[in-house]
Amino acid sequence: MCLVADITFDMLMLKMAGIYSAKKSPKIESRGPRYELADFLIKVGSVSMGPSFRGILVEVEYLPCVVPSSCWDLMREFLQGFMGSTVQGPPQYLQGRMNELYNPVDTVQQYMEHFNNFRRASATPVTAPAK
Numbered sequence: 001m002c003l004v005a006d007i008t009f010d011m012l013m014l015k016m017a018g019i020y021s022a023k024k025s026p027k028i029e030s031r032g033p034r035y036e037l038a039d040f041l042i043k044v045g046s047v048s049m050g051p052s053f054r055g056i057l058v059e060v061e062y063l064p065c066v067v068p069s070s071c072w073d074l075m076r077e078f079l080q081g082f083m084g085s086t087v088q089g090p091p092q093y094l095q096g097r098m099n100e101l102y103n104p105v106d107t108v109q110q111y112m113e114h115f116n117n118f119r120r121a122s123a124t125p126v127t128a129p130a131k
Contacts, residue, residue: 025119026049026050027049027050028047028048028049028054028115028118028119029047029048030045030046030047030057030111030115031045031046031048032044032045032046039062039063039064040060040061040062040063040078041060041061041063042058042059042060042061043057043058043059043060044056044057044058045057045058045059047114047115047118049118049119049122052122054118054121054122055118057111057114058079058083059107060075060078060079062074062075062078066101066102066103067098067099067100067101067102068090068094068097068098068099068100068102069098069099072090072098076088091110092113093106093109093110093113094106094110
């Protein structure tokens with residue numbers, strides 16, 4: 001790959017330095033234990049953004065299955081066993097991909113979706129309840 005630029009490009013970049021600055025978003029990560037129970041892999045992660053705790057993510061994988069529609073009912077039943085009735089349908093990301101082969105990119109996309117939700121939630125100011 002080759003980049004060609006005008007000789008004055010570096011001067012233009014110096015002038016823009018006062019106007020444009022790269023957005024620095026704090027590091028966000030999910031860390032926690034990993035459990036195996038029969039054919040299930042469960043990861044429970046504490047989500048932190050910078051030094052601040054933001055929430056908890058629970059990832060469940062049914063190892064013998066790679067097509068979500070083939071095992072969603074079993075996964076929902078398993079999840080409801082410890083998370084209660086909050087688990088109803090598949091995650092929004094998977095709803096249009098239920099009959100496709102699941103691969104690691106799908107997991108990454110779902111983490112990105114959740115991390116963006118955590119970022120948005122932390123950017124929204126919390127207001128006191130009305131009296």
